[in-house]
Amino acid sequence: MAIENARTFPEFLIREQVEARLTEAGASEASRTAAIRAMIHASLVGVDSHGVRLTEHYCRMLGGGRLNKTPQLGVEKRGAGSAMVDGDHGLGHYAAYRAVDVGIELAQEAGVGAVGIKHSSHLGAAGAYALAGAEKGFVTFATTNTDSMVALFDGAQKFHGTNPLAFAAPVPEGRPWLLDMATSSIPLNRVLLHRSLDLPLPQGVAATADGVPTSDPHEADMLLPLGGVDYGYKGAALAGVATLFSALLTGTTLDPDFIPMYGGGDISTPRNMGHFVLVIDPDKFAGREMFLQAIGRYLESLRGSRVREGGSVMAPGDREWAVMETRQTEGIPLDPDTVRFLGL
Amino acid sequence: MAIENARTFPEFLIREQVEARLTEAGASEASRTAAIRAMIHASLVGVDSHGVRLTEHYCRMLGGGRLNKTPQLGVEKRGAGSAMVDGDHGLGHYAAYRAVDVGIELAQEAGVGAVGIKHSSHLGAAGAYALAGAEKGFVTFATTNTDSMVALFDGAQKFHGTNPLAFAAPVPEGRPWLLDMATSSIPLNRVLLHRSLDLPLPQGVAATADGVPTSDPHEADMLLPLGGVDYGYKGAALAGVATLFSALLTGTTLDPDFIPMYGGGDISTPRNMGHFVLVIDPDKFAGREMFLQAIGRYLESLRGSRVREGGSVMAPGDREWAVMETRQTEGIPLDPDTVRFLGL
Numbered sequence: 001m002a003i004e005n006a007r008t009f010p011e012f013l014i015r016e017q018v019e020a021r022l023t024e025a026g027a028s029e030a031s032r033t034a035a036i037r038a039m040i041h042a043s044l045v046g047v048d049s050h051g052v053r054l055t056e057h058y059c060r061m062l063g064g065g066r067l068n069k070t071p072q073l074g075v076e077k078r079g080a081g082s083a084m085v086d087g088d089h090g091l092g093h094y095a096a097y098r099a100v101d102v103g104i105e106l107a108q109e110a111g112v113g114a115v116g117i118k119h120s121s122h123l124g125a126a127g128a129y130a131l132a133g134a135e136k137g138f139v140t141f142a143t144t145n146t147d148s149m150v151a152l153f154d155g156a157q158k159f160h161g162t163n164p165l166a167f168a169a170p171v172p173e174g175r176p177w178l179l180d181m182a183t184s185s186i187p188l189n190r191v192l193l194h195r196s197l198d199l200p201l202p203q204g205v206a207a208t209a210d211g212v213p214t215s216d217p218h219e220a221d222m223l224l225p226l227g228g229v230d231y232g233y234k235g236a237a238l239a240g241v242a243t244l245f246s247a248l249l250t251g252t253t254l255d256p257d258f259i260p261m262y263g264g265g266d267i268s269t270p271r272n273m274g275h276f277v278l279v280i281d282p283d284k285f286a287g288r289e290m291f292l293q294a295i296g297r298y299l300e301s302l303r304g305s306r307v308r309e310g311g312s313v314m315a316p317g318d319r320e321w322a323v324m325e326t327r328q329t330e331g332i333p334l335d336p337d338t339v340r341f342l343g344l
Numbered sequence: 345m346a347i348e349n350a351r352t353f354p355e356f357l358i359r360e361q362v363e364a365r366l367t368e369a370g371a372s373e374a375s376r377t378a379a380i381r382a383m384i385h386a387s388l389v390g391v392d393s394h395g396v397r398l399t400e401h402y403c404r405m406l407g408g409g410r411l412n413k414t415p416q417l418g419v420e421k422r423g424a425g426s427a428m429v430d431g432d433h434g435l436g437h438y439a440a441y442r443a444v445d446v447g448i449e450l451a452q453e454a455g456v457g458a459v460g461i462k463h464s465s466h467l468g469a470a471g472a473y474a475l476a477g478a479e480k481g482f483v484t485f486a487t488t489n490t491d492s493m494v495a496l497f498d499g500a501q502k503f504h505g506t507n508p509l510a511f512a513a514p515v516p517e518g519r520p521w522l523l524d525m526a527t528s529s530i531p532l533n534r535v536l537l538h539r540s541l542d543l544p545l546p547q548g549v550a551a552t553a554d555g556v557p558t559s560d561p562h563e564a565d566m567l568l569p570l571g572g573v574d575y576g577y578k579g580a581a582l583a584g585v586a587t588l589f590s591a592l593l594t595g596t597t598l599d600p601d602f603i604p605m606y607g608g609g610d611i612s613t614p615r616n617m618g619h620f621v622l623v624i625d626p627d628k629f630a631g632r633e634m635f636l637q638a639i640g641r642y643l644e645s646l647r648g649s650r651v652r653e654g655g656s657v658m659a660p661g662d663r664e665w666a667v668m669e670t671r672q673t674e675g676i677p678l679d680p681d682t683v684r685f686l687g688l
Contacts, residue, residue, distance in 0.1 A: 078455050078628040078629065079424075079425075079453060079454045079455030079456070079625070079628045080423075080424035080425055080453060080454040080455070081423075081424055081425030081426075081450075081454035081455050081456040081457075081458075082425075082454060082455025082456050082624075082625075082628040082629065083455075084629060084630070106425075109423060109424060110423045110424040110425035110426060110454050110456075111422050111423030111424070111425050111426020111427075111458060112423070112425045112426050112454075112456050112457075112458035112622075113425075113456075114425075114455060114456035114624060114629075116629045116630065118630070139588065139589075139593065151652075152646065152649060152657045153655075153657070153658075154651060154652050154655025154656055154657055155649055155650065155651060155652060155655075155657050156649075156650040156651055156652045156653075156655075157649050157650040159646065159649055167581075167585050167588070169588055169592070177584075177588070179581040179582075179584070179585065181578045181581065181582075185571065185574070185575045185578075186575075202574050205574075207652075210652065210653065211650070211651070211652030211653075211655070212652065212653075226570065226571055226575060226578055226579075227529065227570055227571065228572065228575075230529070230546050230549075231529045231530075231570060231572075233658075233660075234525045234529075234570055235570075237511075237523040237525065237660040238523075238525075240521070240523070240646075240659075240660060241511050241523065243642065244483065244511070244513055244521070244639070245483075247638065247642075248513070248635055248638045248639050248642060249483065249624065249626060249629040249630060249635060250629055250630050251629075251630030251631070251634045251635070251638060254638070254641070254642055254645065256645060278456075278622075280426075280458060280593065281423070281426075282593060284422040284423045284426040285422065285426065285428060285458075285460045285593040285594055285595075286428070286460065286462070286593060286594050286595030286596075287595070290595045291592055291593060291595070294591065294592045294595060294598070295588070295592050297598070298587065298591075298592060298598055301598065301600060302496065302503065302584075305496060305499055305500075305501050305503055306499065306500040306501040306555070307498060307499060307500055307555070308495075308498050308499060308500045308551075308554065308555030308556065309500075309554065309555075309556075311497075311498025311499075311500075311555070312498055313496050313497070313498055313499050314497075314577075315584075316577075316581040316584060
């Protein structure tokens with residue numbers, strides 16, 4: 001998605017300034033290191049909505065008290081393959097990366113590690129955590145529920161969040177297979193962008209306050225689930241899967257019950273957000289070698305498959321890694337507000 | 345989906361005849377019991393394409409040698425939370441239900457049980473296995489890859505199968521939360537039905553042999569992934585998730601490499617299909633009681649949420665349970681070929 005009036009800066013410079021701002025805001029070294037890693041990931045792969053532009057928001061929340069500046073994570077092993085991580089109301093990235101590490105430890109013994117996370121907060125892009133597991137050689141699933149913003153199928157109120165499902169898997173060479181998808185068709189930011197540009201939205205991605213599908217970005221009040229007007233019951237149910245794993249299993253906050261991330265008056269009460277991470281060790285199934293051979297063959301066959309005229313076929317993650325390569329060379333584009341806040 | 349020239353029969357009568365045909369075809373008691381359970385489930389909840397109409401197909405495959413009449417399942421525990429089930433090339437339902445049982449045993453100790461299945465075959469509706477876990481009190485995920493039939497995003501060949509993702513969860517009262525979704529928008533049967541009725545298809549659900557989206561059922565040669573023309577990269581990636589878990593982790597057959605389920609000349613070679621089941625014990629996260637309270641509140645809030653004019657909001661499974669209630673009272677509709685084959 002295009003950023004208006006963007007200026008680009010090299011990653012290292014941005015990283016320094018994000019670090020400086022989070023340090024001033026009082027975030028502990030461990031928690032800010034995690035947040036920076038996740039934000040830089042998102043900014044590099046082009047998920048700008050979850051990238052370093054969130055630094056200002058997190059700093060406000062650290063100042064307001066919603067976020068604990070010096071969280072002490074708790075890890076409770078609940079079974080040979082299961083654990084709960086207590087985020088102690090710090091930056092969600094910290095708890096989520098820890099959950100991946102815990103999941104890997106469990107998976108190395110049990111074959112699988114399922115880790116619920118409670119007392120957490122916004123974790124940025126869920127894909128960052130799936131990726132962290134895959135980079136260490138594990139098939140990894142990460143999900144979270146988020147603030148209500150998406151209608152149910154045939155619904156007329158914001159119910160689920162854009163509830164992402166993220167999966168990643170190691171490949172024999174190169175960067176992991178990576179899927180990080182919202183269970184709505186588009187993110188809310190897309191509506192805001194189309195509103196500011198006065199451009200119509202695609203069909204079946206947003207609805208008015210009465211739940212009537214609309215392509216007018218000014219009328220759009222909520223998002224519609226993936227699958228649109230005909231098959232949105234699938235997207236709505238997938239959003240429910242995110243809630244099932246992240247909130248129901250962990251005993252944390254339901255999507256409609258969150259204190260608003262933005263725009264509410266309350267920035268001092270923790271939101272008790274939940275997430276869920278699942279880590280699988282390929283060695284404990286058909287074996288790592290066979291797995292890597294299989295995914296290699298699968299990706300080769302996928303990338304070599306017949307393409308529709310004018311189109312191109314990519315594996316999940318290919319687009320992101322291409323953006324990453326560009327941005328590592330040419331810099332990361334930032335909006336003017338973020339440039340100002342970071343002091344660039 | 346309407347069945348043409350259907351006649352309805354009570355469940356017990358159908359069950360008897362399916363049992364008789366599978367017995368004549370030589371299927372062992374254990375394997376046919378599993379197949380009947382899964383087919384009756386599908387027929388009762390309205391997934392007729394995966395219901396008792398498949399009896400004839402399975403009987404042919406038992407006769408041809410593709411399916412082992414007397415499979416001896418193998419279970420290899422690979423870690424405290426992981427196992428592989430070897431289906432011994434029998435009816436896939438048998439291996440898949442066993443995998444759920446194995447998953448439950450693992451989950452009760454480890455908190456989670458991840459079970460890969462190899463040397464299996466068509467398992468019918470994946471939802472049957474997610475449901476089997478949920479009925480015993482466990483959050484359960486079941487998936488399989490299937491014969492190539494769905495284009496990639498911008499693809500011009502059949503690549504993934506309709507690769508279902510099925511999730512189910514126990515609820516405090518009543519029948520489980522149940523999602524059993526293909527990762528295409530529609531099943532192939534829908535195309536065939538529209539072809540026979542000469543009715544146009546919805547937009548963005550099927551494509552010509554060149555991958556060009558078409559609503560002409562006679563021109564349609566492959567299905568498009570969930571998300572359609574604009575967001576089909578999400579559905580394609582979800583189909584890849586099914587393949588990742590079912591085939592890549594288990595070392596079994598990739599979607600494009602399957603001996604065709606139907607219509608190929610070879611009905612004597614086993615297809616080595618893989619599936620995957622994940623079972624989670626809520627007790628090993630926030631606790632069973634808290635989980636049941638939370639999902640109860642979630643469903644109450646969902647079912648009581650505001651509805652778009654002319655629509656109705658349902659939880660995943662609600663539609664299926666309503667169909668089940670009707671069919672348990674009024675009987676299960678069967679197409680003429682199935683009526684004939686079953687001898688009804």
